[in-house]
Amino acid sequence: QSVLTQPPSASGTPGQRVTISCSGSSSNIGSNYVYWYQQLPGTAPKLLIYRNNQRPSGVPDRFSGSKSGTSASLAISGLRSEDEADYYCAAWDDSLSDVVFGGGTKLTVL
Amino acid sequence: EVQLVQSGAEVKKPGESLKISCKGSGYSFTSYWIGWVRQMPGKGLEWMGIIYPGDSDTRYSPSFQGQVTISADKSISTAYLQWSSLKASDTAMYYCARHKGLRAPATDPWGQGTLVTVSS
Numbered sequence: 026q027s028v029l030t031q032p033p034s035a036s037g038t039p040g041q042r043v044t045i046s047c048s049g050s051s052s053n054i055g056s057n058y059v060y061w062y063q064q065l066p067g068t069a070p071k072l073l074i075y076r077n078n079q080r081p082s083g084v085p086d087r088f089s090g091s092k093s094g095t096s097a098s099l100a101i102s103g104l105r106s107e108d109e110a111d112y113y114c115a116a117w118d119d120s121l122s123d124v125v126f127g128g129g130t131k132l133t134v135l
Numbered sequence: 136e137v138q139l140v141q142s143g144a145e146v147k148k149p150g151e152s153l154k155i156s157c158k159g160s161g162y163s164f165t166s167y168w169i170g171w172v173r174q175m176p177g178k179g180l181e182w183m184g185i186i187y188p189g190d191s192d193t194r195y196s197p198s199f200q201g202q203v204t205i206s207a208d209k210s211i212s213t214a215y216l217q218w219s220s221l222k223a224s225d226t227a228m229y230y231c232a233r234h235k236g237l238r239a240p241a242t243d244p245w246g247q248g249t250l251v252t253v254s255s
Contacts, residue, residue, distance in 0.1 A: 027179060057238070057239070058239060060239070060240040060241075060242075062180070069230055069245040069246065069247055069248050070172075070180065070230065070232075070245055071243070071245065072241070072242050072243040072245075075242055081242070081243060113179065113180055115180070115182075115240040116240065117238045117239050117240065119238075121197065122194075122197065123182060123196045123197060123198070124170070124182035124196070124239075124240045124241075125182070126179055126180045126181065126182065126240075127179070128179050129179045129180070
């Protein structure tokens with residue numbers, strides 16, 4: 026059971042906008058930054074969003090992050106087939122003194 | 136280019152010891168934390184712990200404290216993850232990743248991963 030809660034799956038058609046939610050608590054998302062990772066099949070995770078809504082250089086602006094209270098969201102606009110991957114949220118947890126992850130969301134592009 | 140390169144896949148028997156490595160290049164290795172993440176087959180990501188190669192300050196996730204040892208040799212820009220007695224449940228992919236700070240998830244880059252298989 027993951028500390029952060031994500032839907033196990035999400036889907037969309039090319040060109041659509043999809044959002045993936047990440048729910049936590051006051052000790053993690055509520056008081057710390059949220060990070061998002063993309064893991065393409067058979068590859069290492071890649072940083073997509075850091076500090077709630079910041080994109081590393083090279084990450085398309087189709088990807089955006091937001092946070093409100095103890096929840097966060099990743100939005101992907103103009104969906105492409107190459108976006109089909111697993112997406113994970115993460116944050117530091119002050120109570121656990123641990124980096125906690127969501128269980129991951131498998132995004133399917135129909 | 137900033138990168139982390141991990142050692143190759145390992146196949147071990149239960150009870151054996153193992154040390155895998157993560158070599159950094161293209162940046163000041165002693166100025167950033169290096170963390171380790173486990174991914175069991177078909178499962179999600181789990182943070183194991185972190186080390187600051189500059190002074191070897193090491194912190195462990197409560198879930199992995201006492202189960203593994205994290206170390207670093209700054210002279211060769213390499214971090215390590217080791218087990219003294221492997222179990223079948225240690226079978227997983229292990230990733231190292233650079234962290235910008237202590238109380239925060241990894242940023243980039245990530246290593247390519249080291250697959251550890253423990254089987255009798």
